[in-house]
């Protein structure tokens with residue numbers, strides 16, 4: 040499996056062309072390439088391989104009856120005798136693996152399609168943007184070290200408004216400081232703080248906050264880490280912060296083909312089952328889940344390479 044992953048490393052990364060200086064202080068791409076591979080190998084040896092070795096035993100223990108759905112009870116817990124802790128909980132007890140995992144995640148999509156490659160950001164998002172003080176253009180929920188927001192801001196410098204990246208406080212603390220990008224500690228299972236100030240609130244009356252909720256909420260490679268019930272909690276908090284007819288939600292995830300799914304999609308599907316008791320989803324499964332969260336899909340923008348993540352655009356139903 041690890042060979043498959045390495046084969047599937049983005050071509051830019053294999054060629055040492057990625058912009059990773061935000062993650063590693065060294066901007067030497069060749070050393071980055073080796074560091075990245077070293078991280079994968081280390082993680083594989085210390086973390087992923089034990090989880091995969093436990094998978095057959097775990098599935099046998101469930102009598103192969105159904106796919107795992109409890110993120111605190113799948114193969115990785117069996118491997119580390121950590122039943123009751125989810126992946127993040129297990130990683131937090133292993134700081135070296137956690138650091139490696141964070142670095143791997145922050146570089147994972149290097150070379151994959153970005154939102155601005157798939158969606159006409161410049162044409163659609165500024166139109167009708169509430170340009171009053173404090174207005175927020177883009178909130179990257181579970182945005183890691185902010186690479187996607189940084190790349191969007193660089194690619195589309197004319198986009199107005201604030202750009203905010205939210206992640207767990209421990210992740211935000213390690214993120215690079217980049218001008219124009221605000222890092223914010225936020226647990227996505229709790230109320231979304233970037234939402235419109237109620238017209239009767241003190242903030243609104245004193246004109247301390249005038250924003251109306253973000254124009255765009257963006258969530259990439261987070262929902263695929265969680266079973267549907269947990270995803271619905273995350274989506275509900277985003278939904279509640281969205282302004283009807285104004286805010287958009289962009290889900291940037293693998294959209295698995297209904298038939299003949301790629302090796303990459305199916306490998307990732309196994310990874311999600313083994314580590315997080317969940318799965319990669321088809322377009323139909325995304326539509327169904329978003330519908331359950333009272334969000335209607337208004338556009339689907341598949342990845343250009345047919346392999347990496349596509350964009351699903353949704354609005355309040």
Ligand SMILES: C[S@@+](CC[C@H](N)C(=O)[O-])C[C@H]1O[C@@H](n2cnc3c(N)ncnc32)[C@H](O)[C@@H]1O
Pocket residue numbers: 127144145148180181182183184186187205206207210225226227228258259260261264
């Ligand atoms: C697979 S990474 C994706 C990161 C980023 N969106 C990207 O595409 O590069 C999943 C992210 O979810 C974050 N995360 C996990 N649990 C979270 C929570 N409860 N609240 C906010 N972020 C969380 C992790 O710290 C991690 O950065």
